[in-house]
Amino acid sequence: MKQRRIAIMSNSGGVGKTTLAVNLAYQFARKKKTVALLGCDPNGSLTLFCGLDDPIKEDGSLDFDKTMYSVLSSDFKGNYPLFKAWPNSVDGVDAILGGLVLTDAVNRLSVTDRSEYLLADHLDDYPLPHDIVIFDCPGTIEQLHTCVLAAATDVIVTLKPEDKDIDAVAKLIQWFFDKRKKLRLDKLREHPPVLRGILPNGFKDRAMHRDNMGLGKLPKEETLVGIMEEMEIELFPKIKDAADIANAGAHGLPLGIFRPGNQTNKVYEKIAARLMEE
Amino acid sequence: MAKGNRRGMKAMFASAVASQTDETIETLKAEIESLKNQASAPSTGQHNIAVNQVIPLKLPDNLKQPRRYFGQDALLKLEESIAQYGVLEPILVRPSDHEQYEIVSGERRWRCCRELGIEHIPAVSKTMDDEMALEAALIAHLMSENISPIEETDSILGLISLKLHQPIDDIPPLLTKIANAQQRNNQDTLDALENVIHDVEGVLNSFKIKIASFVKNRLPLLNLSQSVLHAVREGKLSPTNATLINRQPEDVHSELIEQADGLSKKELVEFIRQYDAMQQGGLKDSGASSNEQPTSEEPIHTVIFSRVKKLQRKAIQPQLIANNKVQTRLRNIQSLLDEIEHLIGNP
Numbered sequence: 001m002k003q004r005r006i007a008i009m010s011n012s013g014g015v016g017k018t019t020l021a022v023n024l025a026y027q028f029a030r031k032k033k034t035v036a037l038l039g040c041d042p043n044g045s046l047t048l049f050c051g052l053d054d055p056i057k058e059d060g061s062l063d064f065d066k067t068m069y070s071v072l073s074s075d076f077k078g079n080y081p082l083f084k085a086w087p088n089s090v091d092g093v094d095a096i097l098g099g100l101v102l103t104d105a106v107n108r109l110s111v112t113d114r115s116e117y118l119l120a121d122h123l124d125d126y127p128l129p130h131d132i133v134i135f136d137c138p139g140t141i142e143q144l145h146t147c148v149l150a151a152a153t154d155v156i157v158t159l160k161p162e163d164k165d166i167d168a169v170a171k172l173i174q175w176f177f178d179k180r181k182k183l184r185l186d187k188l189r190e191h192p193p194v195l196r197g198i199l200p201n202g203f204k205d206r207a208m209h210r211d212n213m214g215l216g217k218l219p220k221e222e223t224l225v226g227i228m229e230e231m232e233i234e235l236f237p238k239i240k241d242a243a244d245i246a247n248a249g250a251h252g253l254p255l256g257i258f259r260p261g262n263q264t265n266k267v268y269e270k271i272a273a274r275l276m277e278e
Numbered sequence: 279m280a281k282g283n284r285r286g287m288k289a290m291f292a293s294a295v296a297s298q299t300d301e302t303i304e305t306l307k308a309e310i311e312s313l314k315n316q317a318s319a320p321s322t323g324q325h326n327i328a329v330n331q332v333i334p335l336k337l338p339d340n341l342k343q344p345r346r347y348f349g350q351d352a353l354l355k356l357e358e359s360i361a362q363y364g365v366l367e368p369i370l371v372r373p374s375d376h377e378q379y380e381i382v383s384g385e386r387r388w389r390c391c392r393e394l395g396i397e398h399i400p401a402v403s404k405t406m407d408d409e410m411a412l413e414a415a416l417i418a419h420l421m422s423e424n425i426s427p428i429e430e431t432d433s434i435l436g437l438i439s440l441k442l443h444q445p446i447d448d449i450p451p452l453l454t455k456i457a458n459a460q461q462r463n464n465q466d467t468l469d470a471l472e473n474v475i476h477d478v479e480g481v482l483n484s485f486k487i488k489i490a491s492f493v494k495n496r497l498p499l500l501n502l503s504q505s506v507l508h509a510v511r512e513g514k515l516s517p518t519n520a521t522l523i524n525r526q527p528e529d530v531h532s533e534l535i536e537q538a539d540g541l542s543k544k545e546l547v548e549f550i551r552q553y554d555a556m557q558q559g560g561l562k563d564s565g566a567s568s569n570e571q572p573t574s575e576e577p578i579h580t581v582i583f584s585r586v587k588k589l590q591r592k593a594i595q596p597q598l599i600a601n602n603k604v605q606t607r608l609r610n611i612q613s614l615l616d617e618i619e620h621l622i623g624n625p
Contacts, residue, residue, distance in 0.1 A: 230295070
């Protein structure tokens with residue numbers, strides 16, 4: 001495969017999408033891979049997590065041409081607004097920033113030709129030079145997800161092991177299979193998107209979390225472990241709730257640099273390794 | 279639902295699982311289709327493997343592959359083509375023990391290669407578990423161009439049995455039950471079988487068939503006599519003509535099959551009528567027959583009407599009537615009644 005395009009998705013907010021995106025990028029960079037992080041979330045948290053600032057014009061207003069907004073325009077001509085992530089500490093990771101302006105980009109999609117394939121078309125017509133592209137998606141299913149799905153080769157879903165999140169994930173997985181079929185990605189794409197795995201984040205040692213992760217008294221078939229096994233979708237090792245992970249993001253650093261000794265780095269490393277397998 | 283009850287996770291994921299499984303047929307179809315296209319552009323997954331390393335698909339007893347019929351004529355044609363051009367379309371195999379490969383799709387091509395003494399065959403090897411291998415085999419079979427309606431029916435039943443995890447023999451009665459419930463709009467049965475119907479429709483939709491039509495036009499094919507079955511497999515007889523001939527006494531089947539070649543349904547109905555008349559005339563002339571009906575004082579329609587009434591009383595026990603064999607014969611009676619009504623003119 002020439003270029004892996006990994007979409008990080010969820011169907012609820014605050015479940016570790018951007019955290020996974022930046023830490024995966026860091027793990028790939030350690031393996032001498034070049035990475036483009038595409039911020040597709042109007043919340044723009046990728047900007048903060050990459051240690052960057054919003055691109056602004058001279059008059060102080062947001063320069064939306066230097067965000068994903070321009071890539072999602074139908075007149076995009078391959079001029080990717082790339083910013084070097086963690087310029088002082090990591091090599092090989094570039095980011096295209098998201099932000100609130102993406103809500104306008106989404107509104108515009110409804111009147112764009114081939115809107116579902118817009119991003120895929122642009123990435124095919126003007127290939128990014130990076131080995132790996134990572135899409136940081138919004139926290140609810142919307143049109144941008146469809147664009148990203150059509151462009152992606154791999155999808156990872158993050159969630160918290162709460163009942164309401166898991167219910168939302170079930171709907172996201174259903175959406176994934178339905179949409180892939182409706183968009184005929186199996187036929188149209190050389191590497192149609194594969195649901196590579198589910199990553200539980202923010203695990204706390206509480207009854208509900210234990211139950212859902214198959215550590216409680218529930219029968220296996222009623223737990224995430226049993227269901228993912230039945231669906232043959234990989235369940236990545238759970239990430240425990242820890243202040244360091246949030247702090248790393250707030251400091252604009254990947255966890256591997258902020259706290260190299262933190263055990264969670266091993267999980268990100270493992271996921272990166274799985275994704276580098278052919 | 280009682281307040282405070284947590285919703286089961288399995289229930290949460292039911293739709294997601296359905297979306298995923300619905301798709302496997304489509305995915306497998308696309309994959310098998312792509313094998314066909316690899317003739318012109320060999321892909322990376324394709325390589326030549328030794329013909330003697332290949333064995334037929336081995337499946338556990340609970341996963342039964344439908345009967346497969348290899349028409350001699352078709353096999354010879356394929357053999358000729360392979361002798362001339364080689365194997366164009368790679369076969370689909372899965373790795374087996376002892377460095378062997380089991381055939382998922384392409385058994386006929388492989389047999390031809392063995393016959394011709396060809397040493398290597400182009401193949402795409404994919405790791406598949408038993409269920410997936412059977413599903414792929416069935417779908418590949420259903421997608422092949424020369425499949426007869428009976429084999430198609432067998433394979434579809436196989437797929438449904440796989441989806442429902444029920445023995446293949448249980449599927450025809452189940453489908454008949456669903457079709458009847460749908461026709462009579464029997465909501466209780468439909469509700470009780472909701473998930474089953476969803477799965478069955480998932481399979482049938484992939485082949486653009488409705489349950490009612492499958493039950494009406496396809497299932498009767500399974501009860502054909504040996505000679506009729508054989509003729510349909512060889513492509514000599516259309517399914518409708520086959521069911522027509524099957525209603526006639528078995529000893530005249532082979533002759534009717536010969537005569538039916540190329541006849542439309544209407545023409546065949548007419549032919550059978552004349553043939554019957556001729557046969558009966560012949561019997562009278564010869565003056566004796568073991569097949570002769572016992573003579574009765576009463577006219578035949580009176581006998582039939584009273585027998586129907588007797589049957590009606592038995593039908594109070596639904597399980598007697600629901601029996602698949604009984605149902606098939608009742609349907610036969612119904613089409614005979616259609617013909618009689620047609621002959622004497624509908625009121």
